[in-house]
Amino acid sequence: MSAGKLQGKVYLVGAGPGDPGLLTLRARDLLAVADYVFYDALSASELLQWANAKAQIVFVGKSSGRQAFSQREIEALLVRRALEGARVVRLKGGDPLLFGRGGEEGEALAAAGIPFEVVPGVSSALGAPAYAGIPLTHRGIASEVTIATGHEDPMKPEASVDWAALGGLKGTKVILMGTERLAEICQRLLEGGVQEECPVAAIRWGTTGRQEVRECTLREAASGEFSAHSPSVIVVGEVVKLRNRLSWREELPLFGQRVVVTRTRSESSCLGKRLRELGADVLEIPTIRIVPRPLRDSQRDLIRRLAADFSWVILTSPVGAGLFLHHVFETAGDLRALGKLRFAAVGKATAAAVARFHLAVDRVPESYTTAALADSFAPEELCGSRICLARSALGNKELPASFRRLGAHVEEWVLYDTEPEMGDRTGARGRFLEEGAHWILFASSSAAENWQKLDLRPGKGASSPQALSIGPVTTQALQRLGVVVAAEASEHSIDGLVACLLGLARKEQ
Structure with missing residues (x-):
């Protein structure tokens, strides 16, 4: 490093389990000043909206089963950018040191003499069950929790997790990255002594607006009759039965509704937050740049x-x-x-x-x-x-x-x-094209006109959204563009638009 040149620093940051609201304040502050953000597929893409506008955003995770960069290549990138004097955020799903390989990246940075900081995140092992209404411990039911990974290093000569021995332990078992081996893992747990009728829950996309929870018995999971889809957190234990009384997210008024928000980036974030608090799966697709x-x-x-x-x-x-x-x-x-x-x-x-x-x-x-x-x-x-x-x-x-x-x-x-607005940092446009949406909200005539210019059409089999308008001027613009307006807010404000959506969603439930 040349004399006088500042050395950079790397931040190993936990992105949390999916809900943007679960990102820590420290993590958000670091995203705002980072020169580089290296993120993986388990990081909530919405978090990228808080990244420094001038930061270089690099995806280093898996897509369609393929790894964008090897682990060693990622470590080399972190070292190289820090040596150039950059502030680097390595954004990792959940917590960086819980099955996140953050320890390996920290070792590589220490070996290269690069200063680094670890910012803990909410692990999906804790967040997903909480949002599914499953307490991992409960007096009189479970006083112990064991967290294990179902996906180990394929180069190791033998597995580290002794599933049969784990089956002999009391308390709740939480399994991450175990969907592909679920039947095999559950069979080993049975052999270790877990009862056949022990309840199992698979929580997919936990803490997000598209959360899905499926339940079965350990016997059904071991037989292969029950399949879980990635990414899922598996919970095994009697605490799963408490979901009948503690399931809260599914009770939110917009749960199961995918909503497109079309305002400016900053305004979309504010409205998106309100809709997420009501349970919606929000796709922020800004159409306007100020x-x-x-x-x-x-x-x-x-x-x-x-x-x-x-x-x-x-x-x-x-x-x-x-x-x-x-x-x-x-x-x-x-x-x-x-x-x-x-x-x-x-x-x-x-x-x-x-x-x-x-x-x-x-x-x-x-x-x-x-x-x-x-x-x-x-x-x-x-x-x-x-x-x-x-x-x-x-x-x-x-x-x-x-x-x-x-x-x-x-x-x-x-x-x-x-x-x-032509950028798509969060990948929301891609999700819309693939999955569609139930509703799309328009808060201005310019948002409607710019949405039309984007010409985004959901693919075959995806839901086409119903359009909601904030007021008469926006409605007239939509109608001029040939868009059918499902409803117009009676109060021409964001509060009125949200109230309009809530009323229509209740009718369709």
């Missing part, structure tokens, strides 16, 4: 005297609200620059974006549309006043005309442009 415009010198001069030159600022979106107020604080650096200036906003989300700056919103129309905003003003309120209308380049052209008819002087500030 491109902020720099302020002109004349606009910066106006910001310094906003309170003197304007009576109202009109904000029509959360993005516009955030950009406008960031410009105010960046330029003026003081809340007092706003003086007695009043704010009007379209919708609760836009008002909430203003409130995050500790500012009150003076006008929010009952109907969350730009037309309703104009109608909420009386002529005597606006006649002779000056309005700053801050929004996107695609704003409703009728809105400034409506204010001018009321006698106001309107200055339009275009804060940002929108363009189609």
